[in-house]
Amino acid sequence: MKGRTCLAIVLAAGEGTRMRSASPKVLHSIAGRSLLAHVLAAIAEAGVTAAAVVVGPGQETVAAEARRVLAGAECFVQQQRRGTAHAVLAAQSAIKQQHPDDILIVYGDTPLIRAATLTRLRAPLAADAAVAVLAFRPSDPSGYGRLVVAEDELIAIREEADASAAEKAIDLCNGGIMGLAGAHALAILERIGDRNRKGEFYLTDAVEVARGMKLRAVAVEAEEDDVRGINTKSQLAEAEAVAQQRLRKAALDAGVTFVAPETVFLCADTKFGKDVVVEPYVVFGEKVTIEDGAVIRSFSHLAGAHVGKGASVGPFARLRPGTRLGEKARVGNFVEVKEAVIEAGAKANHLSYIGDASVGANANVGAGTITCNFDGGAKHRTVIGKDAFIGSNSALVAPVEIGDGAYIGSGSVITQNVPADALAVARGRQVIKEGGAARLRSLKSLGKKKAHSGD
Numbered sequence: 157m158k159g160r161t162c163l164a165i166v167l168a169a170g171e172g173t174r175m176r177s178a179s180p181k182v183l184h185s186i187a188g189r190s191l192l193a194h195v196l197a198a199i200a201e202a203g204v205t206a207a208a209v210v211v212g213p214g215q216e217t218v219a220a221e222a223r224r225v226l227a228g229a230e231c232f233v234q235q236q237r238r239g240t241a242h243a244v245l246a247a248q249s250a251i252k253q254q255h256p257d258d259i260l261i262v263y264g265d266t267p268l269i270r271a272a273t274l275t276r277l278r279a280p281l282a283a284d285a286a287v288a289v290l291a292f293r294p295s296d297p298s299g300y301g302r303l304v305v306a307e308d309e310l311i312a313i314r315e316e317a318d319a320s321a322a323e324k325a326i327d328l329c330n331g332g333i334m335g336l337a338g339a340h341a342l343a344i345l346e347r348i349g350d351r352n353r354k355g356e357f358y359l360t361d362a363v364e365v366a367r368g369m370k371l372r373a374v375a376v377e378a379e380e381d382d383v384r385g386i387n388t389k390s391q392l393a394e395a396e397a398v399a400q401q402r403l404r405k406a407a408l409d410a411g412v413t414f415v416a417p418e419t420v421f422l423c424a425d426t427k428f429g430k431d432v433v434v435e436p437y438v439v440f441g442e443k444v445t446i447e448d449g450a451v452i453r454s455f456s457h458l459a460g461a462h463v464g465k466g467a468s469v470g471p472f473a474r475l476r477p478g479t480r481l482g483e484k485a486r487v488g489n490f491v492e493v494k495e496a497v498i499e500a501g502a503k504a505n506h507l508s509y510i511g512d513a514s515v516g517a518n519a520n521v522g523a524g525t526i527t528c529n530f531d532g533g534a535k536h537r538t539v540i541g542k543d544a545f546i547g548s549n550s551a552l553v554a555p556v557e558i559g560d561g562a563y564i565g566s567g568s569v570i571t572q573n574v575p576a577d578a579l580a581v582a583r584g585r586q587v588i589k590e591g592g593a594a595r596l597r598s599l600k601s602l603g604k605k606k607a608h609s610g611d
């Protein structure tokens with residue numbers, strides 16, 4: 157589609173009452189991003205030159221999400237819900253201003269649409285078609301508009317409520333995504349009326365209107381997944397499954413090893429280097445990058461984290477946003493890391509919380525070490541130097557700095573900075589009382605006897 161301008165109009169006004177949710181439908185997420193963000197990512201990847209998003213009255217959060225994902229997206233409000241063609245016309249000033257060669261109309265609740273499919277839909281517009289409709293053959297066509305086709309032309313789209321018995325038997329259906337030639341779009345849209353069962357302005361009437369203007373309409377067939385619309389939480393879960401399958405396949409094709417792919421959950425933006433191994437049952441949240449040769453062991457949860465080359469995470473590790481692991485760093489079982497850098501070769505292998513911290517290269521953080529980053533009012537940083545050794549079960553009370561090569565005795569509560577190469581021990585001194593255990597036992601047995609005798 158090189159050289160042709162394209163305006164995408166995204167209809168995102170759905171309330172989503174069938175989702176049984178207080179949030180607008182298109183703000184629900186699959187694979188870590190909103191339904192609307194998926195659609196906007198697809199249109200951006202398909203090379204559209206401008207985007208208009210039509211939202212319902214008061215749907216400021218939907219408009220904000222559109223602008224967050226696509227800075228140039230222009231938002232329009234459809235004041236009354238009077239049908240899909242009426243919704244498109246809410247964005248008519250964008251059509252008038254841009255004079256695009258092509259217009260793509262997509263629904264905000266159809267998140268699995270792929271850029272390649274949109275590009276295929278645009279192809280006939282570059283030839284001689286004024287209307288191109290994305291068609292599919294659902295396993296159950298009920299509820300969808302049926303496509304009446306003759307040879308290679310699309311004659312009409314009949315909504316189920318208005319269809320005859322013969323038309324209802326057609327299995328080729330309207331996926332809802334449509335391409336319009338920019339030169340004719342407004343003339344077509346303005347001629348659409350509301351004389352149908354529902355009294356709505358149906359976008360689907362664009363086909364018959366265009367034919368009445370001696371223009372050509374065609375259908376372009378796609379897979380059902382591309383046009384899968386989301387109305388319920390069940391459909392949301394089904395779409396999540398499809399999105400996960402696609403992401404896993406893409407990662408496997410790029411060389412990632414998943415021991416059990418069906419148990420790994422990815423985000424649309426998860427990035428992997430070469431020779432990465434992901435063991436079973438791992439969840440990736442948003443903004444995770446894994447570099448070459450890293451291993452993510454079972455039952456780990458990562459979000460907003462960067463894992464360096466050859467690093468090892470888990471099993472049972474939690475990397476929260478702001479985590480950066482250097483080359484060959486190791487974060488072991490039951491370790492939580494947040495807003496912290498763990499430099500090359502450093503280790504925190506067991507049962508630790510490392511938050512708002514930096515851990516120098518090759519430092520060793522012993523089992524049970526906690527950075528006490530929160531004093532009830534504010535967060536403070538802990539800085540651990542390179543080659544430092546933090547003995548097990550230490551509490552590092554931030555703000556605090558442990559110098560390079562310093563050594564912290566086990567069980568210390570460190571509240572003051574420790575200079576480089578110093579040894580710090582901050583715990584009660586051990587006391588030995590010879591024979592003390594025996595004395596304690598005899599005292600206890602005395603107590604028991606008294607209790608029995610009732611004294």
Ligand code: UD1
Pocket residue numbers: 167168169170171210234236237238239240242243263264265299300301302313315329330331332357358359360385
């Ligand atoms: C529509 C199509 C149908 C197709 C089906 C595919 C029409 C008339 N029918 O039917 O042929 O098979 O999609 O899923 O187009 N919307 C607005 N404002 C409105 C009305 C709708 O923004 O006034 C938005 C909705 O939020 C939704 C989309 O347009 O995102 C489709 O509307 P919906 O009412 O779900 O259409 P369907 O009856 O499913």
Ligand code: CA
Pocket residue numbers: 385
């Ligand atoms: Ca629908």
